[in-house]
Structures are given as C-alpha cells and as structure tokens.
Amino acid sequence: MIEDDKSLVETLKEILEQEKYFVDYYYNLDDIEDYVILNKYNLIILDVMLGERNGFQFLQIVRNEVDRPIILLTAKDTKEDMLKGFNLGADDYITKPFDADLLLARIKSHLRGKKDEEVRYADTFFDLSTGVIKKEGNHVSLTNAELEILKLLYGNKGQIFSKEKIVNRVSSKFDVTDRVVVCHIYNIRKKLSEIDGDDPIENRWGVGYLWKER
Structure with missing residues (x-):
C-alpha cells in the first residue's frame, strides 16, 4: 500500500489483516528505493495525491517494471481522472470515501487467479x-x-x-x-x-x- 494518510493506512491495514492478508506500506514514494521490489507483492493499492510526486506520475514510470495489479484509491473522482488512471495502466480505480466491503471484493477479484501460485508446506x-x-x-x-x-x-x-x-x-x-x-x-x-x-x-x-x- 502506498498512501500518505497514516490514519487510513492503519484502518486499511486492520481490515486487510482481518482477512489474512499480509500488508506492507509506504507513506511516500521516496521510501521506495527500487520500484522493482514492488513485484514481491501480490497487489498494490496506490493513492494518487502523494505530495510533490503523484500516483499518476508514479504509475507512468513503473507500469512496465511492476507486473502486479495496481488499484488506485483516490479522492479524484472525475471521469477524466478515471480515464487517465486506466490509460496509464491501473487495473482498478476506487474513489474515496469507499466502502470497505467493495474494496475487499475488488482485491479478491484481482487475486483470484493467483491462488494456484501460492503453495503451502x-x-x-x-x-x-x-x-x-x-x-x-x-x-x-x-x-x-x-x-x-x-x-x-x-x-x-x-x-x-x-x-x-x-x-x-x-x-x-x-x-x-x-x-x-x-x-x-x-x-x-x-x-x-x-x-x-x-x-x-x-x-x-x-x-x-x-x-x-x-
């Protein structure tokens, strides 16, 4: 998760961990030394408004390097913003405020095809x-x-x-x-x-x- 709202990060972390997801988070893009490392995650939740460097710019840079579903979670709710996000390679677009059950359903949908790739020993x-x-x-x-x-x-x-x-x-x-x-x-x-x-x-x-x- 890449989100600068610490309160929202804590809320989402709690919701996702209750569903048995492992959650890692970054408060800003400068915390990520090498974007390729994001490939170790199954899915990325990305805020758009992240200070000087926004999520759209980040998405444009990393889309060819990060082969994981990316969900944009943002207060920017215009049609133009949504189209911009999808055109830059976002896999989903959810506007704030959001329904937690809907977010979980979207996450499960994107991860459904990955179940066979996780092996338990x-x-x-x-x-x-x-x-x-x-x-x-x-x-x-x-x-x-x-x-x-x-x-x-x-x-x-x-x-x-x-x-x-x-x-x-x-x-x-x-x-x-x-x-x-x-x-x-x-x-x-x-x-x-x-x-x-x-x-x-x-x-x-x-x-x-x-x-x-x-």
Whole structure:
C-alpha cells in the first residue's frame, strides 16, 4: 500500500489483516528505493495525491517494471481522472470515501487467479509468482534464481534433481554452475530459518535435491 494518510493506512491495514492478508506500506514514494521490489507483492493499492510526486506520475514510470495489479484509491473522482488512471495502466480505480466491503471484493477479484501460485508446506506459504515466503506474519523474499530452483523442485515433486540437472534446467535464465546451485539452496534454507519456516527441500547426499512429500 502506498498512501500518505497514516490514519487510513492503519484502518486499511486492520481490515486487510482481518482477512489474512499480509500488508506492507509506504507513506511516500521516496521510501521506495527500487520500484522493482514492488513485484514481491501480490497487489498494490496506490493513492494518487502523494505530495510533490503523484500516483499518476508514479504509475507512468513503473507500469512496465511492476507486473502486479495496481488499484488506485483516490479522492479524484472525475471521469477524466478515471480515464487517465486506466490509460496509464491501473487495473482498478476506487474513489474515496469507499466502502470497505467493495474494496475487499475488488482485491479478491484481482487475486483470484493467483491462488494456484501460492503453495503451502506445513505452516509456511510459498508464493511461486513473487518469490515471497511467509509464516505467521513474517516474510522473506527469494532472488529470481532461488525462486526458479524452488519452482523446478515443486513442479516435479518427488523427483530427485542432481546439481547438473538443475543447472541444465535453469542455466538458460541465469548464470548457474554446480557450486552456485549449492549456494542457492543454502540461501533458501538460510532465509527460511530467519522466519522459522518449514523447509521443503530434501538433500539426498551424493544424488541431488527434491521437494519433500508430507
């Protein structure tokens, strides 16, 4: 959520967390060091009136970099403003004051197609679209290479992949060697330990790796 009204942020955060959504927020655009990081979220709620740099300008800059649904939430309610928002790439446009139930319905509609991309292992949730791993309100983010390895293992559950096979399957996307694969697996596990996450990767010594069945 990108919104400069702190009271509204707290209200929305409470509403969304009651629906079991994980909520992160920024009060202004300068708080976001790299816009690409927004791809780790499933959906973005964006205010238009954000001081010197408004949401329309931001949308125009990031639309080609951020491949996530963006809902504009704003007091600007003219037809011209709505058309401008949609033409710049907004996926939805909701005017203030808004009905909380309507906002939740719109959010659920945009996220409906993403349910199959979130995988649960024990009490840990893996978003195979964004690379975000969540457990009990805590989260970590995988690099693109780490995510590709995890997707390979999950998509072939029960099948053992040697380091060489992993290299062959993902090296077309990243610079990967046998040693790098070991480092990526180590980093995935290290990130899981930071949130006390459940590790789905089994290491068959001398053979390879697989996604463990439960």
